[in-house]
Structure formats: C-alpha cells, structure tokens
Amino acid sequence: MSLMKIAGLVSGWALRKPATRLYPFVKRETYPHTRGHIEIDIGKCTFCTLCEKKCPADAIAVDRAAKTWSIDRLRCISCNACVEACPRKCLSMANTYSPAMLQHGIQTFAQNPAAPAEK
C-alpha cells in the first residue's frame, strides 16, 4: 500500500507545476516582517552610538565628530538589536536581503551633504 502511496505522490507531482521556482526569473517574495537588511534615515540620526554599543556582531561604527554612520553588511547578522535600541527610530529593518557583493566594503552614510554619501 505504501508503494502505491509514494507512487501516487510522485506521479501526481509529475503532472503538476513544479514545487520549486524558476529562479532568477521568478523570485521568492519576502514577508513584511522578514529580517532583510538595516536601513538608516541619516537625517534623523543624533549619533548617540547606542546602536554601535548594542550590535552583537560589532558591524556598526558611529563617528560623532564626522557625523557618519557605517555598517559592515557582511558582519551584520540582521538581529534587529540596533533597530530596537535606536531612540530616534531612524534605523529600520528592510524586508529584502542585501545584494551579493563583489568586494568587501563598509557602507558609510554621512549627515553632512559635503561628505561622501557612500564609499
């Protein structure tokens, strides 16, 4: 009987659409709460360094003097600790994952428009 069961299961799926997606043409949708990557509204940031202190992976670096906020995307574990700690709510968790990188770099956001926005 079990042979019939697995045979039915396999042949049934042979006639259906595949359970997998035809990536990269069809991409999996994430959910609103998916922990994807951290985003910052740098205009609201007070550079209090709480996010830097709370980050368990030491991925965030805040420079008060230069008014810059940097994140190492490859160190970040998307745990949401910085978002929960931010008193100004300028950090948020986006539901899309960080894109693949060709080079390991640190992403820097500056409040002063004269400073480079990203390097």
Add this chain to the structure above:
Amino acid sequence: MSTATETKPKRTIIPFGPQHPVLPEPIHLDLVLEDEKVVEVIPSIGFIHRGLEKLVEKKDFQEMTYVAERICGICSCIHGHSYCEAIENVMNVQVPERAKYLRVFWDELSRIHSHILWAGLFADSFGFESLFMHSWRIREKILDIVEETTGGRVIFGYCKIGGTRRDIANGRLKSIVTELKAIEKECHSITDVFEKDYSVKKRTKGIGMLSKDDAVKLGAVGPMVRASGIASDARKLGYAAYGNLTWELITESGCDCHARLMVRCREIYQAFDLAYQAADKMPDGPVEIKVTGNPTGEFAARLEQPRGEVIYYVKGNGTKNLVRFRVRTPTFANIPPLLKALEGCELPDVPVIVLTIDPCISCAER
C-alpha cells in the same frame, strides 16, 4: 598449520567523515571492521569548535541571546529559548503568560520543521530520493509560516530575556492553525511511507540496536532514548506553558533505527497538536516585560530540543558579563549511545545508524 580458532580475523580501519555524502555536518568516525562487520568505532570531534561559550567574557548577557541562537541552525529557536529560561530563572523574571504560549507555539513549529528535515535526510541516507524531496517540500511551508511570524526562516530570533520580540495577532493565529491542519494532513503522505514501506523497513528494522539498559547507562537523550522504551522528555518539567497543555510522551520499544524513525514521525503530529493547543489557550496580554539589572547566581535550565534534552548552565556575579556559560547539547550526549549502536552492524548500515541520532555537530562542538 593454523586452525580457525588461532587465526584472528583481519581488521581494517575505514575513516568515515568528516566529509561524507550522508553527513550534513562534520564528525569523524574510525570504523574498525572485520570483513564487513563493524567491531569498534573510534570517534573524533572538534572540527567546528568555535569557542562560543567563552564569548561571555566579551559579550554582555543580553547580547549572548543572539550568540546562543546561532549555536546551531536547525534548533536555533530552542537554543535562544533555553538561554532566556536560564537567565530568567537567575534573575527571577516572571515572563508574561502570552509569551509562554508563544514560545511553545514557535518551539513546536521548530520541532516540526526539524523532524521533517531529518526525515528527508534519513530517506536520503538509504537512497530514497523522492521521499527526501517530498519531505523538504512540506517543510518549506512550515518555514514560510515561521518567516512570516518571526522574521527569520531558520534563525527565528523571537526570544528575548523577559518574553518574546514579536506577537501574532489572534486572527492570524487562527488562520495559521487552519494552514497547519492542511500541512498536517499532507504529512501523512510521507509518514505512512516511512512507517509501512517495505524498503524502508528492510533498511531500518533490527538495525542499530540500543537496548534500554545501554540507553540509560550511556546517557542517551531525546528520540534516541524514547525509542528504547524510556519515557524521558524535558518538556514534562513544565517549562514555558507545557505544564498547562495535555499530552502524552511518545515511546517505542523497538530499540532499532525504525523505532527512532517512528518516534520522530509520531512527534511531528504531537508537535502539531501542541501548537494547536498553545494557539487555542493563548491568553491576551503583553508579550514581554522590561528586565533591569544584571544576573547574580547560577541556574541550569533543561529544555527539550528536537534532538533531545539540552542543558544550559549560566552563572552571573552581578556584572553585565556572565562568569560561566556552559551548554550540554543532545548530540554530544548521543555520541556514546551511537558508538554502542554501531557495534556489530554491517558497513552499509553505518550512514543509516549515524543519521538516527539526528547528528547536529554545530551544537555538539559549539
């Protein structure tokens, strides 16, 4: 001229792992063979030791929750829960009732996805590819529910000291239960095959025997010990909301690979039932309370992971860093019983028997 009694059979040592097609994670076993029969097994572990326990010197006790969750990928959820239970007991934190039920709900979803994942890998270990694929297809639906409710597919990250990070709206909880009932129905299509299929029985029945006495003597835990007829489950201690739910321990008396398979298959349905009960009895209210201060004292928390009982020992001295943090994981406890179960088996059965402890070497080596 030598007689048969004087001649010792020639022994061969075959290395098994750390890289082996059947092993998802690295463990090395030296199999001492006489002809095709395994007479002795010498294990060596430590290939992926990361020294996570020592990190307490650098990370404060709140940050260690994230480290505990990352000890292992598959039972990550209950690792985080265990750590929080231990710290909450040290600090005398009363977790809100709703958080307790949410913890049970997510822990049981974690158990379902872990057991289905294992079932797939187990099918793969004896070459039943289609059963492997269908097991993982079903597991994906559980992962979708988990990602939607917690934000992570594998690292749930739902637990925090003093409660849970997220809540599930009551309306959504009801619709999730409806979805789970449909998934439960679908699970029968694979568990019936595991239970009754001729070829599955042929590869698992009477193989990898671990007697009741050996299971006790060697300290087996989880489905490994329950398949040897011993009713042992840390959930019966009543942590979180388990004390308020109605359920019976699942045991089998076969003591072989098929019994371990059956314990896990039956536990999938039990986990569904516990998740329904938790969703049904979940009271309204807050899901977390604010925790202030630093832990002083020590506590050993015992929780049931999909692979068995985990022990989290924490010791604090009133500073933000713990003095001692120790984890005894179920796979580590199940290695001596595995060696016993391997003795006397045939070489082709080794992968099947190794898989029946559900080896999670990330956990075992931390």
